Amino acid sequence: MTQEQNNVGWEQLVSVIAQLRGENGCHWDKEQDHQSLKKNLIEETYEVIDAIDSQEPENLCEELGDILLQVLMHAQIASEEGAFNIDDVIKGLENKMVRRHPHVFGDAVAQDSQQVLTQWENIKLTEKHKGENGEGTLMRINRNLPSLLFAQKVQEKAARVGFDWKEESGVWGKLQEELAELHEAKNIKEKKEELGDCLFTLINISRHLQIDAEDALRFSTEKFIKRFSYLEQRLQGQGRSLTDATLEEMNAYWEEAKKTI
Numbered sequence: 001m002t003q004e005q006n007n008v009g010w011e012q013l014v015s016v017i018a019q020l021r022g023e024n025g026c027h028w029d030k031e032q033d034h035q036s037l038k039k040n041l042i043e044e045t046y047e048v049i050d051a052i053d054s055q056e057p058e059n060l061c062e063e064l065g066d067i068l069l070q071v072l073m074h075a076q077i078a079s080e081e082g083a084f085n086i087d088d089v090i091k092g093l094e095n096k097m098v099r100r101h102p103h104v105f106g107d108a109v110a111q112d113s114q115q116v117l118t119q120w121e122n123i124k125l126t127e128k129h130k131g132e133n134g135e136g137t138l139m140r141i142n143r144n145l146p147s148l149l150f151a152q153k154v155q156e157k158a159a160r161v162g163f164d165w166k167e168e169s170g171v172w173g174k175l176q177e178e179l180a181e182l183h184e185a186k187n188i189k190e191k192k193e194e195l196g197d198c199l200f201t202l203i204n205i206s207r208h209l210q211i212d213a214e215d216a217l218r219f220s221t222e223k224f225i226k227r228f229s230y231l232e233q234r235l236q237g238q239g240r241s242l243t244d245a246t247l248e249e250m251n252a253y254w255e256e257a258k259k260t261i
Contacts, residue, residue: 014086017072021080033077041070053218099123121160137161148214151203159207168208175201223261230257 020029044066051060072086079085100123102108103116110116125137141153158164165171178201182194206213231253235245242250 014072014076017069017076021073021076029073032073034074037070037073037077041067041074044070099127117156118160121157146214148203148217151200152207152213155200155204155207165204165208168205171201171205171208175205226261227254227257230254230261 020026022030044063048060048063048067051063054060071089075084075086075089098105100120101116102123103110103119108119110119121137137157138154141150141157143150145153155164165174175198178194178197182191182198185191185194203213206216231250232242234253234256235242235249
């Protein structure tokens with residue numbers, strides 16, 4: 001496919017979105033605004049993640065298209081409001097990628113991905129100075145992120161400017177300290193705080209092990225679901241339900257499930 005054909009296809013897609021929002025367009029599309037589309041963007045993002053995990057290229061291709069639809073819808077709404085259009089989005093992204101990769105498009109040198117990330121953060125700090133309203137590096141992280149991802153982002157940002165454990169052993173020692181404090185907590189307020197510290201430290205360990213904590217937790221949760229479904233099916237095969245079984249029976253079937261799942 002030639003560049004000219006690519007451009008025609010892109011322009012046609014943008015035109016389709018504009019028509020959907022136009023006077024004779026779709027009632028539903030015309031009613032949408034940035035706020036109403038937020039949940040759709042979140043849902044479509046998780047659909048992409050599921051497609052990646054399923055390792056089905058056709059499914060991933062379709063879901064990426066749905067994400068692109070969300071981008072085009074927001075850009076079209078903004079264009080109608082006179083704020084910006086999809087060309088502004090693309091040009092802004094292009095400029096950012098070139099500006100924040102001076103080791104590719106300029107004379108800077110980065111020996112590995114860690115240096116690239118550190119360089120990225122330094123460039124962002126230069127661009128934004130102290131951030132909006134004089135806020136610092138961590139204060140700019142989106143508070144609407146899920147808690148696990150939020151904690152990962154906070155730790156990564158701090159690590160990129162050098163605030164991190166030098167050795168992995170230090171994090172393991174911190175986990176033992178936090179577990180002891182959780183065990184000694186006297187009331188619900190203390191227990192909540194210490195449990196949070198334990199979780200935060202576990203995420204720190206996952207980062208040092210170069211394991212994505214979100215992926216690890218999702219994997220374990222899926223494994224639990226499969227094993228629990230196994231014991232439920234074993235009981236159903238006997239004409240019984242979960243409420244009919246004792247804990248000992250469920251544990252026995254759970255051990256069976258662990259051998260195969």
